[in-house]
Amino acid sequence: MPSAKAHELNDREKEILKSVIKSYISSGKPVGSRVLSKKRKDNLSPATIRNIMSDLEEAGYLEQPHTSAGRVPTDKGYRFYVDNLLDSTKLNRSDQESINQSIFKTDSHDGVMERISQTISMATNNIGFVISPSLGHNLLKHIEFIHLGECKILVIIVSKSGLVQNRVIRVEEQFTQRELDQTAGFVKENYSGCGLLYIRNDVVQKMGEEKALYDKLLKNFILLCSRGLIDEVSEEDVDIYVDGASNLISKPEFTDSMRMRSIFKTFEKKGKLVKILNECIYGKPGEGLRIIIGSENSIPGMRDYSLISSPLTHLDHNLGSVGILGPTRMEYARAITVVDYITKLYGQILNAN
Numbered sequence: 641m642p643s644a645k646a647h648e649l650n651d652r653e654k655e656i657l658k659s660v661i662k663s664y665i666s667s668g669k670p671v672g673s674r675v676l677s678k679k680r681k682d683n684l685s686p687a688t689i690r691n692i693m694s695d696l697e698e699a700g701y702l703e704q705p706h707t708s709a710g711r712v713p714t715d716k717g718y719r720f721y722v723d724n725l726l727d728s729t730k731l732n733r734s735d736q737e738s739i740n741q742s743i744f745k746t747d748s749h750d751g752v753m754e755r756i757s758q759t760i761s762m763a764t765n766n767i768g769f770v771i772s773p774s775l776g777h778n779l780l781k782h783i784e785f786i787h788l789g790e791c792k793i794l795v796i797i798v799s800k801s802g803l804v805q806n807r808v809i810r811v812e813e814q815f816t817q818r819e820l821d822q823t824a825g826f827v828k829e830n831y832s833g834c835g836l837l838y839i840r841n842d843v844v845q846k847m848g849e850e851k852a853l854y855d856k857l858l859k860n861f862i863l864l865c866s867r868g869l870i871d872e873v874s875e876e877d878v879d880i881y882v883d884g885a886s887n888l889i890s891k892p893e894f895t896d897s898m899r900m901r902s903i904f905k906t907f908e909k910k911g912k913l914v915k916i917l918n919e920c921i922y923g924k925p926g927e928g929l930r931i932i933i934g935s936e937n938s939i940p941g942m943r944d945y946s947l948i949s950s951p952l953t954h955l956d957h958n959l960g961s962v963g964i965l966g967p968t969r970m971e972y973a974r975a976i977t978v979v980d981y982i983t984k985l986y987g988q989i990l991n992a993n
Contacts, residue, residue, distance in 0.1 A: 648699070648720075649696075649699075649701075649720070652692060653692055653695065653696060654724070654725060656676065656689060656692045656693060656696065657696055657701055657702070657713075657717060657720065657721065657725070658721060658725045659671075659676050659679070659680075660676065660693065660696075660702060660711060660712075660713060660717075661713045661717060661718065661721045661725075663675065663676070663679075664712050664713060664969060665969050665970070665971055665972075668891070668892040668893070668969060669710070669892075670704070670705055670706075670709040670710035670711055670712050671710040671711055671712070672709075672710035672711075673686040673687070673689040673690035673693060673710075674686045675710070676689050677689055693711050696711075696717070697711060700714060700716045700717075701713065701714060701716055701717035701720060702714060702717055713968075713969075715933050715934035715935045715936065715968065718933045718934065718946070718968055718972075719933050719936070721972070722931055722933070722972050726972060726973055726976075727973055728973075729973045729974065729977050730977065731977055731978070731981055735763065736981070738763075739759055739763060739978075739981065739982065739985070740985070742755055742758070742759040742762070743755050743756060743759055743982070743985055744985075753770045753772050753879070753881045754881050754883070756768070756770050756881070756962060756982060756986065757769055757770045757881040757882060757883040757884075758883045758884075759982065760883070760884075760962070760963075760964055760978060760979070760982060761883040761884025761887060762884070763974075763978045764964055764966070764970070764971070764974060764975050764978055765884075765887050766884060766887055766888075766964050766965060766966030766967075766970060766975065767882060767883070767884045767885055767887065767888070767964065767965040767966060768882070768883050768884050768963075768964060769880060769881065769882045769883075769962070769963055769964075769965060770880070770881045770960065770961070770962050771879075771880050771960045771961045771962075772879040772880070772881065772960050778797075778799035778800070778835065778836050779799055779800035779833055779834065779835055780797065780798075780799065780800070780827075780828075780831055780832055780833065780834055780835075780836065780839065781798045781799055781800045781832065781833075782796075782797075782798040782828065783795070783796065783797050783798070783824050783827050783828060784796040784824055785815075785820035785821070785823060785824050785864070786817075786820070787815060787816070787817045787820055788808070791810055791811055791812065792808055792809070792810055792811075793808070793809050793811055793815065793820065793864070794806065794807075794808050795807045795808070795809060795864070797836075799836075800833070809864065811863070811864070813863055815860070819860060820860075822857060822860075823857055823860045823861050823864070826857035826858065826860075826861060827861055840865070843861065843862055843865045846858065846862060847862055887966075888966070888967070891967055891969075893944065893967045893969060894967070928950060928951065929948070929949070929950045929976065929979065929980060929983075930947075930948070930949050930950070931946065931947070931948050931972070931976070932946065932947045932948075932949075933946045933968055934946060934968045944967065944968065945965055945966065945967060945968065946965075946966060946967070946968045946970055946972075947963060947964070947965050948963050948964045948972075948975050948976060948979050949961050949962065949963030949964075949979070950962055950963060950979050950980065950983040951983075952983065952986055952987075962979060962982060962983055962986065963979055964978070964979060
């Protein structure tokens with residue numbers, strides 16, 4: 641859906657629309673002209689406000705759920721609000737400290753994705769999610785080979801994004817621990833900072849080159865790869881971390897038990913959820929923060945929701961996405977600020993590694 645243009649509404653209409661949306665976001669109840677009149681300092685009469693709201697309804701920015709009820713924003717109204725009327729906000733120091741403490745831990749980076757999704761959920765009272773780097777695009781930071789005996793080797797791969805993968809591979813060849821340490825050093829020296837998909841393709845190419853036969857360290861690495869080290873790397877292999885689905889229970893929009901069952905069923909099926917979120921957040925290359933509101937979603941089951949997402953990038957590599965999923969009646973200013981702040985924190989985590 642194209643963004644609404646600012647010149648379509650006059651200043652007073654913009655003020656009324658903004659007031660209706662802010663009141664509805666706060667209360668979850670249709671907004672009447674009398675409520676707005678009491679909050680204004682210019683003594684604009686309920687009748688005048690009602691006429692403006694009627695014009696906004698005719699233009700598609702508001703709708704009236706019931707004849708006697710007040711009005712609520714439409715998706716078009718939310719879009720105009722987000723694009724033209726949203727007040728810029730910054731997280732206060734307390735929020736920043738709370739988020740920092742939640743994400744930065746001294747133990748390890750193993751749970752960084754879980755912590756980010758949990759932190760987003762807690763900070764916004766919506767659903768927080770992280771789509772992790774695809775396995776193929778994980779950038780190598782550290783690799784270690786540990787001899788387990790009985791023809792088995794433990795491989796520990798640590799990525800720049802903080803993910804730790806442990807894999808046990810079986811080998812027919814005999815390796816000493818010293819040879820494994822030397823091979824790990826060779827990999828770090830030659831492939832540190834490279835994506836695993838690139839490493840796999842490079843190794844496959846070198847398998848066919850005669851020079852591989854004369855470089856023992858490379859030969860050892862090729863042997864280990866051929867035993868299942870990175871032969872399962874693919875573009876589509878992703879992980880998704882979701883937290884806070886229960887936050888929806890307390891929201892008026894989801895008192896309908898059928899609607900709640902539908903969203904929880906979606907979250908139970910990882911493959912479906914990844915497909916939905918990937919389709920919703922897919923944007924143009926280089927596009928930053930993205931906001932999809934209600935019917936702008938191409939998937940029918942997502943048209944009661946808004947999604948705010950931001951790509952995770954490092955050195956021009958796409959490392960996944962982070963974002964918020966919630967009802968269209970969400971606090972957009974805070975949600976956008978939280979996503980933007982956490983995206984920058986994630987960048988700090990990568991730069992520190």
